[in-house]
Amino acid sequence: MTEDLYNLFISGDENAWETDAKIFDLDRCLREYTEKDIVEKFGKLGRTDIDEIKKLPCIFAYEDYCGKDASIGYITDIKVRQAGVKITIQKVKELSLANLHKLQFELDIKSWELNRTHWAIKKVNLYKELQNIGIDSNSIKTDRPIDITKHQFDVSFTFAGESRNVVEKIVNELEKIIGINKIFYDNNYVSQLARPSLDTLLQDIYRNRSKIIVVFLCEKYQEKEWCGLEFRAVREMIKEKAINRIMYIRLDTAHVDGVFSTDGYIDGVKFTPQQIAIFINERLNLLE
Numbered sequence: 298m299t300e301d302l303y304n305l306f307i308s309g310d311e312n313a314w315e316t317d318a319k320i321f322d323l324d325r326c327l328r329e330y331t332e333k334d335i336v337e338k339f340g341k342l343g344r345t346d347i348d349e350i351k352k353l354p355c356i357f358a359y360e361d362y363c364g365k366d367a368s369i370g371y372i373t374d375i376k377v378r379q380a381g382v383k384i385t386i387q388k389v390k391e392l393s394l395a396n397l398h399k400l401q402f403e404l405d406i407k408s409w410e411l412n413r414t415h416w417a418i419k420k421v422n423l424y425k426e427l428q429n430i431g432i433d434s435n436s437i438k439t440d441r442p443i444d445i446t447k448h449q450f451d452v453s454f455t456f457a458g459e460s461r462n463v464v465e466k467i468v469n470e471l472e473k474i475i476g477i478n479k480i481f482y483d484n485n486y487v488s489q490l491a492r493p494s495l496d497t498l499l500q501d502i503y504r505n506r507s508k509i510i511v512v513f514l515c516e517k518y519q520e521k522e523w524c525g526l527e528f529r530a531v532r533e534m535i536k537e538k539a540i541n542r543i544m545y546i547r548l549d550t551a552h553v554d555g556v557f558s559t560d561g562y563i564d565g566v567k568f569t570p571q572q573i574a575i576f577i578n579e580r581l582n583l584l585e
Contacts, residue, residue, distance in 0.1 A: 301420060301421070301422050302335075302353050302418055302419065302420060302421070303353055303354045303355060303356065303404075303418070303419055303421055303422075303423035304350065304353050304354070304355040304356070304372065304416065304417075304418055304419075305330075305355070305356050305358070305404070305406065305416070305417045305418070305419055306319070306321075306355060306356065306357050306358065306384065306415075306416050307358045307359070307360060307410065307411060307413065307414055307415055307416075308321075308357075308358075308359060308360065308414050309359070309360040309362070309363070309414045310359075310414075311359065311363045311365065313357075313359065314357045314359070314367075314368055314386075314388065316487070317373075317385055317386055317387070317487045317488060318383055318384065318385045318386070319383070319384050319386070320380070320381045320382065320383045320384075321381055321382050321384065321414070321415075321416050322381050322382075323377075323379075323381055323382060325414060325415040325416060326342070326381075326382045326415075326416045327339055327340045327342070327416060327417065327418060328340070328415075329413065329415045329417060330406075330407060330410050330413075330415060330417040331417040331418050331419075332420060335418050335420070339418060342375070342377050342382065347375045347377075350372065350375065350418070351371070351372045351373070351374075351375065353372075353418070354369065354370075354371065354423045354424065354437065355369065355370050355371055355372060355386065356368070356369060356392060356397070356404070356423070357369075357370060357386060357388065358392075358397060358411065360411060360412050360413070360414065361411045361412055362412070364394065365394065366391055366392065366393050366394050366397075367391075367392040367393075367394065367397050368388040368389070368390065368391055368392060369388070369389055369390045369391075369392050369423075369427070369432075369437050370386055370387050370388040370389045370390070370437075371386065371387050371389065372384055372385070372386055372387075373385045373386060373387050373488065374488075382416075384416070385488060387485070388477075389437045389477055390432070390437050390472075390477075391469075392427075392432075396430055396432075397411075398411075399430065400426055400427075400430065403421070403426045403429070404419060404421055404423070404426060405419045405420065405421050406419075424437070443478055444489075445481070445486050445489045445490075445498070445502065446489075446498065448478075448506065449506050449507075450479060450480065450481040450502065450506055450507045450508070451475060451479040451480065451507070451508045451509065451581055452471065452475070452479065452480050452481070452507065452508065452509050452510075452511060452577060452581065453480075453481035453502055453503050453507035453509070453510050453511070454468065454480075454481065454482050454483075454510075454511050454513070455503065455510060455511070455512050455513070455524060455527040455528065455531070456512075456513035456518065456524070457513070457515060457517035457518045457520070457521045457524055458517075458521070459515075459517045460513050460515060460517065460518070460548055461484075463513070463548065463565060463570070464482075464513055465482075465484070466570035467570045467573050467574055467577075468480060468482045469570070470570045470571045470573070470574035471574040471577055471578065473574075474574060474575070474578050475578060475581070481502055481507060496523075496526050499526070499527055499530075500526070500527075500529065500530050503527060503530035503531070504530040504533060504534060507542070508542060508581060508584055509542050509543070509544055509577065509580055509581060509584070510530070510531060510534070510542060510543055510544070511544045511546060511577060512528070512531060512543065512544070512545050512546065513546050513548055513565065514545055514546065514547045514548065514549075514551075514553050514556060514562065515547070515548040515549045515551055515553075516549055516551035518551075518553055519551060519552060519553045519554065525554075528553075528554075528555060531543055531555070532555050535555075541580075541583070541584065542584075544563070544576075544577065544580055545560060545561065545562035545563070546562060546563045546564075546565045546573065547562045547563070547564060547565055548565045548566065549566075563576055
């Protein structure tokens, strides 16, 4: 049943899907562009309904005038209030605007629908239709969002916030190679990182549950308190001679405590995000 349905979210807010949560007006939720029997089944948004809806894959799209690509993913939480419905999401893969338009008929998206903010449920096997345009369903299927307190990652990233624009481009390229669930990148787990004793959790992820830690060295990394806490895990790994699990990427020539002139690194200015993602994957393959 669930593979023959999918959630379609369309928003006119140009930044709607830049974060992991979006609020929709109640009268725009499962009222429009949704067949009557689906509205009758899920429209009350009771607890049982929500549990079923969360199992469905999703498209998170923008109204056409925004000119922005959509994303494929899943719902991690739904909260219903008088003020609206708050949808918390996990994005898994990008869906280009061109491909969304190409599949408009197959996905049962009506002609004006991409110009209207709303949430609909469609009677379409999303995995099958994406497969037909070369998007592997295995790359987007997931039973449930991963629990970062237990999950084993292939790659974790530690960096100063000022370097996020560079880091995120590399993360996006690496996701295309190894998939999102093998990467610890903070913006993918915003809700799970909002907890006490976060330093302890991060130490555990970096030291014990990541095959490789990628460290983005720069002047700001030296200055940041949280970067210093994260780098303690790296120094402990060096002490334990687990240096094959550490990868340095330099964004400038500034000094960072614990890093020496004899340490090798990748020049983050010289190489493109795609090239750096390939380098990281090469290191991973050497650990297999």
